[in-house]
Amino acid sequence: MLDITKKSEGNTLTMELSGRLDTDTASQLDDEVAAMPDMVTSLVLDMDDLEYVASSGLRVLLMATKIMQDRGGECTMTNVPELIEEVFEMTGLTNVFTIA
Numbered sequence: 001m002l003d004i005t006k007k008s009e010g011n012t013l014t015m016e017l018s019g020r021l022d023t024d025t026a027s028q029l030d031d032e033v034a035a036m037p038d039m040v041t042s043l044v045l046d047m048d049d050l051e052y053v054a055s056s057g058l059r060v061l062l063m064a065t066k067i068m069q070d071r072g073g074e075c076t077m078t079n080v081p082e083l084i085e086e087v088f089e090m091t092g093l094t095n096v097f098t099i100a
Contacts, residue, residue: 002028003049011073012042018049021057029057033064041073048079053087065097076100 002025003018013036021029036043043064053061061077068075076098080088088094 001025004029004032006032008040011039012044013037013040014044014046016046016049020052020054021050021060022052022054023056026054026056026060030060030063033060033067036067038071041068041071043068043073043075045075045077046079047077047081047084050081050084053084058087058091058093062093062096074098 001019002021005016005018007014007016015029015032017029019025033043045061045064061075065075078100080099085094085099088097088099
């Protein structure tokens with residue numbers, strides 16, 4: 001299960017992710033990213049309550065990062081749990097993702 005809480009302020013959209021970002025739930029985040037208004041140039045993914053990320057979830061995170069780069073903006077991941085940050089490190093994605 002994945003819960004996504006959205007907060008918008010100006011050109012910044014924050015999505016608080018809670019639960020598991022896996023094969024069953026990746027499409028849910030994919031749909032939310034695809035539906036972002038064009039004015040959003042800063043996407044913040046708050047992972048404080050995220051428990052797990054599968055490879056399908058990594059693909060969606062990469063896509064979100066690319067969309068924001070294409071808009072001339074940035075995708076920032078905050079409050080990344082240690083276990084998820086280790087996955088990012090093992091896959092080399094710490095060089096791709098902006099982690100604050």
